[in-house]
Amino acid sequence: MDHPAFSQLLQEDCDRSHLVPLLQRIQQLEGYISEQSVRQIARLLKISENHIYGVASFYSQFRFHKPGKHHLKVCLGTACHVQGGAHLAREIQKQLNLRSGETTPDGSIDYEEVACLGCCAQAAVVVIDGVIHAKMTPDRLLKKIDQLRGQQSTFSEAETQSLLAPTSA
Amino acid sequence: MTDDLFAQFRAIQRRASEMWAALQNGLQPLIYLGTASCGCAAGALDTLCAIQETLQELSRPAHILQVGCIGPCYLEPLMDVQLPGLPRISYPKVNPEKAKRILRAALMEGDLSPKLAVGHFGDENFTRQSGIPRFFDLPMLKPQVRVILRNCGLIDPREIDHYLAHEGYVGFIRALQKGPLGVIEEVKRSGLRGRGGAGFPTYKKWEICRAASGDRKYVICNADEGDPGAFMNRSLLEGDPHAVLEGMLIAGFAVGAQQGFVYVRAEYPLAVARLRHAIQQMRQYGFLGENIFGTGFRFDIEVKEGAGAFVCGEETALIASLEGERGMPRPRPPYPAERGYCGQPTLINNTETFGILPNILRKGGEWFSQLGSPGNTGTKTFSLVGKARYTGLIEVPLGMTLRQIVFDIGGGTVRPFKAVQTGGPLGGCLSAAHLDTPVDYENMRASGSIMGSGGLIVLDESTCIVDLARYFLTFSREESCGKCTPCRIGTRILVETLEKIARGEGEREDLDVLYKVADTMQRTALCGGGQTAPNPVLSTLKYFMNEYLTHIQGRYCPASVCTALFEYRILAEKCTGCGRCIRVCPNGAVRGEKKEPHSLNVELCVKCRACVEACKFDAIVGVPTGSRQPQEVTL
Numbered sequence: 001m002d003h004p005a006f007s008q009l010l011q012e013d014c015d016r017s018h019l020v021p022l023l024q025r026i027q028q029l030e031g032y033i034s035e036q037s038v039r040q041i042a043r044l045l046k047i048s049e050n051h052i053y054g055v056a057s058f059y060s061q062f063r064f065h066k067p068g069k070h071h072l073k074v075c076l077g078t079a080c081h082v083q084g085g086a087h088l089a090r091e092i093q094k095q096l097n098l099r100s101g102e103t104t105p106d107g108s109i110d111y112e113e114v115a116c117l118g119c120c121a122q123a124a125v126v127v128i129d130g131v132i133h134a135k136m137t138p139d140r141l142l143k144k145i146d147q148l149r150g151q152q153s154t155f156s157e158a159e160t161q162s163l164l165a166p167t168s169a
Numbered sequence: 170m171t172d173d174l175f176a177q178f179r180a181i182q183r184r185a186s187e188m189w190a191a192l193q194n195g196l197q198p199l200i201y202l203g204t205a206s207c208g209c210a211a212g213a214l215d216t217l218c219a220i221q222e223t224l225q226e227l228s229r230p231a232h233i234l235q236v237g238c239i240g241p242c243y244l245e246p247l248m249d250v251q252l253p254g255l256p257r258i259s260y261p262k263v264n265p266e267k268a269k270r271i272l273r274a275a276l277m278e279g280d281l282s283p284k285l286a287v288g289h290f291g292d293e294n295f296t297r298q299s300g301i302p303r304f305f306d307l308p309m310l311k312p313q314v315r316v317i318l319r320n321c322g323l324i325d326p327r328e329i330d331h332y333l334a335h336e337g338y339v340g341f342i343r344a345l346q347k348g349p350l351g352v353i354e355e356v357k358r359s360g361l362r363g364r365g366g367a368g369f370p371t372y373k374k375w376e377i378c379r380a381a382s383g384d385r386k387y388v389i390c391n392a393d394e395g396d397p398g399a400f401m402n403r404s405l406l407e408g409d410p411h412a413v414l415e416g417m418l419i420a421g422f423a424v425g426a427q428q429g430f431v432y433v434r435a436e437y438p439l440a441v442a443r444l445r446h447a448i449q450q451m452r453q454y455g456f457l458g459e460n461i462f463g464t465g466f467r468f469d470i471e472v473k474e475g476a477g478a479f480v481c482g483e484e485t486a487l488i489a490s491l492e493g494e495r496g497m498p499r500p501r502p503p504y505p506a507e508r509g510y511c512g513q514p515t516l517i518n519n520t521e522t523f524g525i526l527p528n529i530l531r532k533g534g535e536w537f538s539q540l541g542s543p544g545n546t547g548t549k550t551f552s553l554v555g556k557a558r559y560t561g562l563i564e565v566p567l568g569m570t571l572r573q574i575v576f577d578i579g580g581g582t583v584r585p586f587k588a589v590q591t592g593g594p595l596g597g598c599l600s601a602a603h604l605d606t607p608v609d610y611e612n613m614r615a616s617g618s619i620m621g622s623g624g625l626i627v628l629d630e631s632t633c634i635v636d637l638a639r640y641f642l643t644f645s646r647e648e649s650c651g652k653c654t655p656c657r658i659g660t661r662i663l664v665e666t667l668e669k670i671a672r673g674e675g676e677r678e679d680l681d682v683l684y685k686v687a688d689t690m691q692r693t694a695l696c697g698g699g700q701t702a703p704n705p706v707l708s709t710l711k712y713f714m715n716e717y718l719t720h721i722q723g724r725y726c727p728a729s730v731c732t733a734l735f736e737y738r739i740l741a742e743k744c745t746g747c748g749r750c751i752r753v754c755p756n757g758a759v760r761g762e763k764k765e766p767h768s769l770n771v772e773l774c775v776k777c778r779a780c781v782e783a784c785k786f787d788a789i790v791g792v793p794t795g796s797r798q799p800q801e802v803t804l
Binding site: 015016017018019020021023024054055058059060061062076077078079080081082083084086087090091094114115116117118119120121122123125132133134137138139142 | 206207209210211212242243245394395396397398399400403404434435436437473474475476477478479490491492493494495496511552553554555556560561562590593594624626628632637640641644648650752753754755775777778779782
């Protein structure tokens with residue numbers, strides 16, 4: 001089965017300089033880079049799978065496992081660091097027993113530490129399902145996490161739908 | 170041909186100006202809302218919903234202008250109201266309720282709620298009339314000079330007409346008239362130096378690229394703003410994308426390129442959206458294409474998203490990334506201006522450099538060279554963040570002192586000032602002794618830091634210097650591309666040594682290790698990244714040696730950051746028993762009756778600092794671990 005991203009790109013003149021944008025498009029559609037998609041890219045661009053993993057794993061953006069329903073990111077930029085970003089990260093690691101890049105066993109929340117989101121004047125910031133929350137403190141963050149756990153799939157189902165929509169269309 | 174070109178552009182410009190004038194002088198109120206990433210983070214989108222609801226409720230038509238960041242991010246979300254015939258008035262920290270209140274008063278009763286306002290955009294008369302100060306007279310804004318940011322927060326970045334109405338693309342038209350060599354001459358006269366941080370004269374790079382032979386030449390805008398704590402490029406791209414794109418057009422024309430790329434960080438989705446939209450509009454208006462305004466100049470611009478790698482801010486690594494490879498630097502020469510993207514001559518400049526160019530062409534190199542100080546001409550944007558009172562995006566003439574920036578513009582710090590960190594992870598920390606250093610390329614380097622791309626992080630006594638050095642080196646370790654050994658292994662050893670010191674296991678000899686490894690890296694690493702990565706360690710060792718020694722010999726972290734080297738204590742004589750600390754403690758470590766001094770169980774305390782931030786009486790202090798009498802400890 002060919003992914004829509006491929007069929008679209010097949011029509012374009014593709015060379016290896018399209019590798020990064022192609023990976024980005026796949027991840028946007030599927031949420032992660034699957035083994036199958038790597039095989040397809042390899043065929044399309046006539047490069048080895050090994051090379052693709054080499055490039056993809058170099059960049060922090062790409063993930064190789066299915067993401068959780070909710071996405072939790074903590075900014076660890078300098079401004080966030082001096083305003084207590086590390087405390088937030090530590091709190092999450094403790095509460096959810098997760099390290100950066102991991103997903104809870106039930107697949108509800110995945111967690112990522114990012115370098116800087118450029119909202120430094122609002123430090124410390126966290127991003128929950130794409131929404132940036134400013135001036136975060138450990139106790140407010142815990143409440144947010146509880147909310148995420150409470151409403152396991154209200155927001156995320158809609159989000160999953162929107163992710164899947166282009167595939168089914 | 171020139172006349173036709175003029176006529177065509179004039180027509181576009183006139184239409185845009187008329188549109189803008191109609192908006193400004195119309196009968197409908199204007200509501201401005203800062204919806205850049207920083208505004209949205211502070212809740213601007215909720216405010217936007219509230220504005221729309223209120224207008225509907227009151228059934229009053231009004232134009233809502235979503236503008237970029239105007240600078241003082243600490244006031245976000247900023248909502249401005251401009252009633253017909255009156256100047257624009259700015260209101261800070263506008264949550265949905267406040268928005269409703271202000272709008273109801275203004276639209277129904279003509280009441281401008283002067284008590285809630287922070288500033289207006291009118292003249293002195295209006296200040297006397299209304300009692301509201303001028304917005305640009307606020308302490309944070311008054312010392313600033315806005316050249317690059319001239320449109321940010323004033324126009325809707327999604328409207329090319331707004332940009333055109335503010336002399337947009339005039340610089341490009343001047344460039345077409347002057348011809349490529351005339352443009353380079355003008356840039357030379359301006360004295361402009363690369364704003365990415367290295368300060369290489371811009372015109373020289375252009376001359377090299379123009380002289381280089383190749384089938385096809387490229388212009389790349391480096392918007393891979395990787396320095397944590399810096400967001401100048403993001404703000405400019407979100408608030409005035411056409412300025413940067415016009416700069417690329419001018420550069421493309423000057424060096425003879427046909428294709429431009431904007432390489433933007435993936436973490437900046439709004440900037441990417443704004444750019445794509447702006448490029449679309451440029452094509453519609455004929456600023457991009459095969460034969461631009463009939464001059465025979467052909468140029469197109471494409472947005473490329475980075476995939477998250479700090480090293481891609483280095484130009485050769487950026488090119489490798491664009492070519493679909495791992496973003497690893499390669500030795501220079503050859504420089505990209507001679508052999509870059511796909512082996513062709515490639516001009517790479519920083520976002521801000523491009524953002525300045527339209528102004529230089531529009532107002533002349535001579536004018537630009539009058540700003541700033543000799544050898545360091547013009548203005549520079551900085552992101553002023555950390556512990557400063559007023560945080561946000563600022564623009565100042567080069568040569569202004571750190572003291573003016575931190576204390577006059579930033580309003581100083583609440584707790585005593587400790588240091589200012591400049592230049593990102595490859596920069597350094599400067600102490601209070603350096604506050605009178607002029608901020609320019611040479612002076613910053615001489616003082617042991619670098620100017621870098623423009624991050625200024627203000628630190629107070631609650632920041633631990635050892636922890637900060639560890640933080641930056643951890644960043645450099647994670648982001649080291651791994652190609653050369655000095656950087657790959659050097660950052661590792663530095664982090665491990667700093668962690669050892671932070672754990673309280675440090676010895677005097679560890680300081681020698683730090684010096685030795687840093688020296689090796691400086692001399693032998695492949696790219697600028699590896700060579701300057703030890704800067705945070707070296708500058709802090711130079712200016713804050715005492716703090717290192719307190720960690721090593723005193724086994725104490727005076728800033729209460731390194732968790733192994735302090736514990737919290739509640740001072741009974743200061744505690745009023747208000748219970749705030751009890752409520753914020755995530756671990757139940759604080760106990761106590763109301764109005765009685767509370768006590769803190771060190772076994773349960775995770776040292777998250779929540780109680781310290783919550784306490785209004787400075788009753789919770791860090792003391793060396795195991796000490797009985799907190800007051801007696803002085804180190």
